Structures are given as C-alpha cells and as structure tokens.
Amino acid sequence: MNEEFRKFFPDVQHQPIIRDLKTKRYWINDNLLKVPVGDKYVNIAKTIIEIIDAYVEAKRLAFDEFIAYISSLAKISEDNTEKAIRFIKQQLQTNVDARVFEIVSYAILKAHYADAVIYWGWNPEQLNKENLMLYKTGRTNANDGGIDFVMKPLGRFFQVTETLDFRKYFLDIDKIQRYPITFVIKTEMDEKKIYEQLRTNAQAVYGIKKIVDRYIASIEEVINIQKLMNIFVEQIKRSKIKEIMEEIVVQSRVEFNY
Known part of the structure; x- marks a missing residue:
C-alpha cells in the first residue's frame, strides 16, 4: 500500500x-x-473509526436478519414451498449481493449434481458406484486466487464471477494451467453471446486467433442465471427445496462468521 x-x-x-x-x-x-x-x-481519525464501527454494526444487523430469515424459511420450506421458491428466485438476479449469489448457486448445483451417478474403477470387473459431490472451497469474493467449487470424483472446477471481462477468465484459466473450468456467471446474457463477447474482446487484445482458441477451449461450460433457474426448477420437481434451503443456511453461517 x-x-x-x-x-x-x-x-x-x-x-x-x-x-x-x-x-x-x-x-x-x-x-x-x-x-x-x-x-x-x-x-478526523476518531471520526473515521466511528464511521467504520457504525458500518460494521449495520452489516452485522443485516446479516443477523438475513440468517434469521433464511433459517425460518428452511424450517417451513417443506410445508410452504412457495415462499422458499420466491426467496431463491430473488437471489438469482444481477443486482443481488455477490456472496449471496455464490452461496445460492452452490446450494442449487450441489443438489443438482447429487442425483448423478458415475461408475469408475481400475478394471471393468470392479467398478465403484459414486454420486457426484460438489464441494465449496474457501470464502466468497475472497480474492484468494482459489477455485470456488470442486466436484468429486470427476474433478471438475467451477469459478463464480459477475464480470464478463475476458482477462479475469483467462487469468483463472492460467492459474490451473488451462485445466477445463466451468464459469458460473451472474448475468442474464445468452450463453452463446457470452462466448462471442469473450472471444471478440480477447481477439482484439491478443490479435492471434490460435491463442484465443486455446483459452476458450479450456472453458468446459458456462452457467448463466437462466441455466441456474432451469436447474432450480428441476430441483423443485424433485422436492429438493428444503435440502437447498438448509444448505444455504449452513453456507451463510460460515460466510458471515456465525
């Protein structure tokens, strides 16, 4: 500094x-x-400290209310799914807090992938049957250089972002040496247009198509708000609202140091 x-x-x-x-x-x-x-x-040093303390207290009260609200929703979600569904849909918007968006996205995707089964083993005669499990790593918006979600046993990486700046995407790809990565993006932009914008902007800077192609090829999938919403609708049909709400509560308590 x-x-x-x-x-x-x-x-x-x-x-x-x-x-x-x-x-x-x-x-x-x-x-x-x-x-x-x-x-x-x-x-003005003491005044600044008072302002910071007041800000911290205001945020703490907001977190208290948020935790209390989602905890109550988790309890009633089995009997009153409409209120829980409305809450989750409100969190899948472009203007919500980035941390809340990441937590809700994780809860939905974890429930979604948990139903998928993979068979793997060291030889065809002895195969292991295992459900896909999504793990959340680190804190949201921590700028710690880490990867946000990791899937076992497939080894998929997920990064949550709210920007469409190709530099951020390419930096994340470089961190893991172009290992395939899925981006969960807080945008309502169409999936095809996301790829087009990333490619066009990168091409303008790099000027070499082959370099840009190598980066774009490392993007395994992009999950925008619409795709998240579609996945969530599927989880509603599978009666997973309570499971998703409980996961949101757990992750929120961790995120807000409860």
Missing part, C-alpha cells in the same frame, strides 16, 4: 502505514487524516 500511495502522491512526505519490524506491529499514519478547517487542522 505504501508503494502504491507513493506512485500517486510522490510529493507527500508521509506514508499511510508505519511499521515496527521488531514487534511486527503497524499503525495508520494519522498525519494524513488531518484536514484544514478554517485556520486550523482537525484530526
């Missing part, structure tokens, strides 16, 4: 973070938080 700050403010003598390497402690330099008011300077 200090280096970035220096890039944009080379003439400012103060740096934002002061560190003590011996004690491994650090402080925010409040010399940068002194603002001119009339003929004197006022230190």
